[in-house]
Amino acid sequence: MGLFSFFSKEKKESLDKGLEKTKTSLFSRIAKAVVGKSTVDAEVLDNLEEILVSSDVGVNTTLRIIKRLEERVARDKYVGTEELNRLLKEEITGLMAENNTADATEFLLPDTGGQPYVIMVVGVNGVGKTTTIGKLAYHFKKAGKKVLLGAADTFRAAAVDQLDIWSKRVDVPIVKQGMGSDPASVAYDSVQSGVAQKADVVIVDTAGRLHNKINLMNELSKISRVMQKVIPAAPHEVLLVLDASTGQNAIEQARQFTKATQVTGLALTKLDGTAKGGVVIGISDEFKIPVRYIGIGEKMEDLQVFNKAEFVDSLFGQD
Template identity: 45%
Template sequence: MRENPPAEQRKGIEMTEEKKKGFFGKLVEGLSKTRNNILGGVEQVIHNFKAIDEDFLEELEEALIVADLGVGTTIRIMEDLRVKIKERKLRDVQDVRGLLQEELVEIMRTDQDPYIFERERSVLLVIGVNGVGKTTTIGKLAHQYKSQGKKVVLAAADTFRAAAIDQLVEWANRASVEIIAQGENADPGAVVYDAVQAAKARKADILICDTAGRLHNKKNLMEELRKVNRIIEREYPDAYKEVLLVLDSTTGQNALQQAKQFKEIADITGIVLTKLDGTAKGGIAIAIQAEHEIPVKFIGVGEGLEDLQKFDPVSFVEALFEK
């Protein structure tokens, strides 16, 4: 006979479930414009046809391209849909909705555990252009990891802008975590070196480094990131290294272009998509994984500290199809 968990444990489970429900609700709400953008056209096509034929599939393809999924992603989706329709001998256009849902989850699902770094002693390099919410993302991650009982150290290695350093210092104070910072235009490599020494001395669980994202000066940025990588590999060889690229989802195809450019200069292991609430361009989450095979690991759907959450493809697609 199974025993019921003690009251305190039940309360903890209920609170976690409540939090999950709360975030799902925010996700459903935040994706409303994206839902209308992607599914509005799809629903129209389904409504206009009685049976699945070539005309229907062509109209569906057009609706997906218009919905900001991009040509490459749409072609991949349509190829897979055609195969499945044939295999399952589908005739009814209504079946395509469920098939599309299934396909989007498949595209975004990753075989590997995306959060190994959270269980290891690790270094997180966070990159991205100015204005995407990079420093805020680092602040929220620092707050969440500290709340989980982890020892966190921040490194203000985006020394190109004094405002970035000040902002990160503010976040470090809010989250009550240690920060290693120098002045504006200091050598980012030196900041990271100091931060690594501090992280080792304090036996930190996680070191999060804010790095510059000046894409217009690609050569310098590449050199800077290489230097930072060399310092981490030399000084902290046992640390698990994670490279997160922060993208602003409101920029749509532009974010896709940024992912392509950053992928050329850095070994990106994951994407953080910010500002998903209130944009019609949330389909970018699907396009990035389909075209660049970089998993989305975190998404932001609001200003609150808890509004940055781990990305779950099933919940995302469910929220997208929620009526």
């Protein structure tokens, strides 16, 4: 059953607005790179490489994009600079199509045999993790799903309080314990309560430890194991939340978390406040993990299911 139907005219406009800073930065710099040039030559491509790297697309991904453009220029013999944005759209879309990023206008919940779909949310403090959980709960509930939240970030009193505020705001139940409680115990109770209450979705928050802490792997593994005592396939999704405005640091966090646990999906937040939206392309390409959601504003509706075709079109499409 489809949960979200996206990319109505209103949502497309929201996406365009959310990516405006990144798009403006890219367009102005690309325009300068082709001043006085009628064709895409080696100098233009060198300048473009520098622009993409400094826009947090990432070195490896940038080199792949430039290689594709070089092959395109060699094949087509003559490529005018006025075609550069169109070429970038086509080649980046093609690159992302090779990765494990499902392109959809709606997000489908897999069949879990009548059991709750369990999402374990991970990420460092300050990336918008709690807000993302709250917005996810809102969208699931809006789609007619019964949602339950689990406050397993028990190391910060504020984390439990913040999630509690979201549960009241969205009007969904929450399972919580006192500060300092065993996170795995909260996760176990959350999944067990989800089963008892016949919830469709259980979203479990986890501690926002720094990504270089050595005990992160042990903690996340323990939480997963106790969930599996209730639902053997849980968690069905391990969602890593990253702050797009941190650019290359977001890529480093992704690198560390994918070493610590089997991340199955990504959520990129705060795209509306940064010119570093190119990091979405780099993360998608480097990790081959589906980008599930992007945050493009503060409103509930500003958490959107990621659609690579719409994303690249908004980023490189001519106004």
